[in-house]
Amino acid sequence: MKKWWFVWVAMALASLGMAQQNLVKVNLQLKWFPQAQFAGYFVAKERGFFKEEGLDVTLLPVGDQSPIQVVQSGAADFGTTWIADLLTAREKGIPVVLIAQMFQRSGFTLVALKSTGIKDLCKDMKGKSVGVWPSGNEYPVVALFRKCGLTSSLDAKVSNPDVTAVSYPFDPALVFPNRVQLVSAMTYNEVDQIVGLGYDESKIDIFKLADEGINLLEDNIFTTERVLNTPNFKNSGLSGREVAARLIRASIKGWDWAVKNQAETVEKYVLPFCGNTCKGSGTRSDAKSHQTWQMAEIAKLYNAGATTKGWAGFLVPADYQASVKLLKEQGILTKDPPRQTVDYGPWEQATGKKAADYK
Structure with a gap:
């Protein structure tokens, strides 16, 4: 009996090792330097939510570069950015696609x-x-x-x-x-x-x-048509859409946890990530106090709108249309973005909900 028990443990450990080796490597390009603005992703990585989805996610800080340029170049698979930046890039012919909207109110x-x-x-x-x-x-x-x-x-x-x-x-x-x-x-x-x-x-x-009246939402998750339409993402056996859905599902889980556990999130997951950018210039106190302030304010932007209805990560169609209308009225956009600019498919796959059911 003991012999079979040891065999079973060995097989389980071997299986676990193979699972670790088979994690799909994903690069997520953040819009700015590491700080509580990205707390949900830090949590998803460090608490294993990405790994539970079979993903090995590298979080790339961008500084003052455009994440759209980085994702378009292929140096990152997914990114976070603001809706105005995404829509203007799309008008310039860059085939970026919004797949989830994490912040539900502009900050x-x-x-x-x-x-x-x-x-x-x-x-x-x-x-x-x-x-x-x-x-x-x-x-x-x-x-x-x-x-x-x-x-x-x-x-x-x-x-x-x-x-x-x-x-x-x-x-x-x-x-x-x-x-x-x-x-x-x-x-x-x-x-x-x-x-x-x-x-x-x-x-x-x-x-x-x-x-x-300028509620242009920030911090969505986006990718490119190329990634979404990939039938075999990085030879993983998963389509780009499946990888996108897994990334969204784990990110929502990370954000939900971060917002509900703000003090622990700052202490364990934000401060170790943000290094020299933790304090910010001119802040009134130490790095921990600044990131605690930031976490509390970020939570207000996340925990609003659709999130309060149990639809975290959902881009409300009316909010999207209002952004397009505003940018067109002000001449920042000259025409409606193509239909492919927003793709609800990965979010629907991640959550089991249907965009058409939102009320």
């Missing part, structure tokens, strides 16, 4: 010192300088300018713009408040950095673009 804001007297963006921005980000991250602000009927220096055809846009590389301390009166800031990152520069919340006004 994009403009921040001003109360002393500037800016109370209404559309009425008070004229004649002001506004800090904007490059590489496709400026689209929400461009949409706001145009929605307010204001010209900006981002348009080379305008000789005397209403608003001067100052492009800066993501550190508000470089331009705010000495060079610009308004500065781009995500609720989960730069807002805390600005407070850390000595401007606490009693001294600043935070204008959430979602409240201004």
Whole structure:
């Protein structure tokens, strides 16, 4: 009996070893440096949710590059990006496909010192300088300018713009408040950095673009038509669609866990990943405090909209159409994106739900 028991254990261990060897290698290109913005993916990796799906996922930090360029080149299989960036890339002929929408509300804001007297963006921005980000991250602000009927220096055809846009590389301390009166800031990152520069919340006004009708969602998961249509992804025996579905399923599991266990997520899974980027420039306290702030704000963006109805990762068609309509109205898009721009198939396979059933 003991002999057979040892044989069974040996076979089980051998099977486990083969399973480990047969994990499908996947590169997921993150939109920014490691931080709590990507907590769900860190959790999915470290708690084995990706592995349970047969995936060996490498999380690639991108810095200030465009994840779309990296995924298009084939250096990564999947990526995370903002919907405006994805839609404008698609109009340029880049065959990217949105397959899941993790954040259900935009975290994009403009921040001003109360002393500037800016109370209404559309009425008070004229004649002001506004800090904007490059590489496709400026689209929400461009949409706001145009929605307010204001010209900006981002348009080379305008000789005397209403608003001067100052492009800066993501550190508000470089331009705010000495060079610009308004500065781009995500609720989960730069807002805390600005407070850390000595401007606490009693001294600043935070204008959430979602409240201004510019709810261009951030942090979706995307890939390319090439990956989705691959019948044998990296000789794994799985189609690209099956790999996409597994990635989505594990990512949702990771995000659900991260949002429900924020303190442990920051301590165990965010801080070890983010290294030198944990603290951020100008933050008011240590790295742990900044990432705790970030995790709490990120949780608000994830745990909203469709997620609250049990449809995490789902791109609500009405939200998508509203984004397309807004970008077309502002001339950022010139036509409707092709039907293939959003593919609900992998999400449906991952969750067992049907997009048509959403209410």
